[in-house]
Amino acid sequence: MHLVWLKRDLRIEDHGPLFRASLTEKMMAMYIFEPKRMAQPDYGANHHAFIVDSLRELQQELVSLNIPLLYFVGEVVEVLSTLKSRYKTIHLHSHMEVGGGWTYDRDKQVKRWCQQQGVEWIEYPIFEVLRPYQNRDQWATRWREGVDKARFPTPHKQSRPVEPPSFPTMTVEPPSSQQVGLGEPAPQRQQGGRSQGIALWQSFLAERGKNYRKEMSSPVTAFDACSRLSPHLAWGTLSIREVYRVATHAQSTLVSAKHHRRSLDSFISRLHWRGHFMQKLEDQVEIENHCFHxxxxxxxxxxxxxxxxxxxxxxxxxxxxxxxxxxxxxxxxxxxxxxxxxxxxxxxxxxxxxxxxxxxxxxxxxxxxxxxxxxxxxxxxxxxxxxxxxxxxxxxxxxxxxxxxxxxxxxxxxxxxxxxxxxxxxxxxxxxxxxxxxxxxxxxxxxxxxxxxxxxxxxxxxxxxxxxxxxxxxxxxxxxxxxxxxxxxxxxxxx
Ligand SMILES: Cc1cc2nc3c(=O)[nH]c(=O)nc-3n(C[C@H](O)[C@H](O)[C@H](O)COP(=O)(O)OP(=O)(O)OC[C@H]3O[C@@H](n4cnc5c(N)ncnc54)[C@H](O)[C@@H]3O)c2cc1C
The missing domain is CATH 1.10.579.10 (DNA Cyclobutane Dipyrimidine Photolyase, subunit A, domain 3)
Known part of the structure; x- marks a missing residue:
């Protein structure tokens, strides 16, 4: 059984783990609501609600490809152990994650468990950061090479969906932020889901982003003039490569007005900054709690x-x-x-x-x-x-x-x-x-x-x-x- 563990990558497009697993005959995708993760002080109702919106939409897309998406509430190693006892041979596919100490330690536990159990865990790169990483000198060039690589095709449709198992840790619907004790999300929060991300991206490219450079700093104009793609990039309903590719293409071919081109220039630089900052935590997880200097x-x-x-x-x-x-x-x-x-x-x-x-x-x-x-x-x-x-x-x-x-x-x-x-x-x-x-x-x-x-x-x-x-x-x-x-x-x- 090939299991795709979804994390901050809630989409089907440009998704290495889903695509690769879809080349096999038996696959499922899963999202694990980890109680210990949800109890961390940096996890809140806004994140949770955005994730739930995005999963609901993703599930529809996966169903059309005959790929079941299962929801678990439990710690990752527990969930994997249950799945292993049911399927005997499992292969785990996931994107790597750049988080703080907690996710880092959890991934080490998962790795240890996989080694002990003889489970293959294939981690796919995310294109914001470099892993393995040597030093900053060639960082920008290597980042550019990463985002310029061809994107993954849409996963293959499975001839028929595998029969989903039934375990006590599974839930049919993702739990709401209230159900997991996080309370209500912000009343005017951004909605999750890829379709929301695409709509924002299109309106930014066509119209909203024309004066981005001039209007991004004022709180009066920024809510409209900025792309507002950040939660979609953070939770992966859009991939950085998709956005980067379209932005650079638009800049060189579609946009004629000089100020619009310069706005796109500024936008593209910020995509680069995204990776630049993420790489710092990837390189030195201690900065979560300690000053750089x-x-x-x-x-x-x-x-x-x-x-x-x-x-x-x-x-x-x-x-x-x-x-x-x-x-x-x-x-x-x-x-x-x-x-x-x-x-x-x-x-x-x-x-x-x-x-x-x-x-x-x-x-x-x-x-x-x-x-x-x-x-x-x-x-x-x-x-x-x-x-x-x-x-x-x-x-x-x-x-x-x-x-x-x-x-x-x-x-x-x-x-x-x-x-x-x-x-x-x-x-x-x-x-x-x-x-x-x-x-x-x-x-x-x-x-x-x-x-x-x-x-x-x-x-x-x-x-x-x-x-x-x-x-x-x-x-x-x-x-x-x-x-x-x-x-x-x-x-x-x-x-
Ligand atoms: C104290 C502080 C905390 C921040 N925390 C976050 C965070 O948790 N997540 C986050 O995505 N951004 C964070 N930012 C950076 C920035 O404020 C947001 O990325 C931006 O406001 C998101 O809105 P947007 O998508 O409309 O951005 P746009 O201006 O449209 O930019 C496009 C994308 O570029 C990236 N980006 C933009 N500005 C920066 C920047 N300065 N550094 C790194 N990447 C950037 C983001 O991915 C953003 O979605 C933080 C900035 C500050 C000062």
């Missing part, structure tokens, strides 16, 4: 101010653009890059919270959670990599520049709707006379919990005091050697 360990207290942390999560810091972002994130499960960077900068510099204190909560909000990108970006925005420029965002400046009319703020912080536009970014800076004349009502909106200017200055002093020491510079070189981008154009921007 060891001298930054202990920079911030392990347990920061609880009230600050809660105010930040709930969108009541008194800094309107930050609060609007946090509320939008909780409601939708998404933020654009600039706003993610800004809210992390605010938490780590202005509120002086350690990046590990916000890591799992943020991971659970982002439907597109991709551990390698998330961990690397968090550390970068918290200033603890030692190889990136220190960027302490001024949220008031970002607010004026990117939401000049306060449209985004008013949408998510409706308490401020009656504040005159010119004061919406700092509603407590209204001159007393105007305050009196207009009899302003801020609907209980709080005063800023910190002084942004003062806390930014203090944070920069603390970070630079470490960064500028000779020892730090030597260690930064080592981090760069291991993880830094060799592309000059990118290295300053994203390490």
């Amino acid at each position: 060891p001298l930054f360990e202990g920079l911030r207290p392990q347990k920061g101010n609880r009230d600050y942390l809660e105010a930040w999560k709930e969108g009541r810091t008194g800094v309107p653009i930050v609060d609007a972002c946090m509320r939008a994130l909780v409601a939708t499960g998404w933020l654009n890059f600039r706003m993610r960077a800004m809210v992390v900068s605010f938490a780590c510099y202005n509120l002086w919270l350690d990046w590990r204190e916000i890591r799992d909560w943020l991971a659970c909000q982002f439907t597109d959670y991709e551990p390698g990108i998330h961990i690397s970006q968090l550390q970068m925005q918290a200033g603890v990599t030692g190889i990136n420029a220190i960027r302490v965002y001024n949220p008031y400046k970002q607010s004026v520049d990117l939401d000049p009319e306060g449209v985004f703020i008013m949408r998510w912080v409706p308490e401020l709707c009656s504040i005159p536009k010119e004061y919406i970014h700092q509603p407590f800076e209204v001159p007393p006379l105007i305050e009196l004349m207009l009899n302003l009502d801020r609907g209980g909106y709080p005063q800023p919990i910190v002084d942004v200017e003062q806390t930014s200055k203090q944070a920069k002093e603390r970070v630079f005091a470490i960064k500028q020491s000779l020892e730090a510079k030597v260690l930064s070189q080592q981090v760069f050697q291991r993880h830094g981008s060799r592309r000059k154009r990118h290295s300053k921007l994203e390490g």
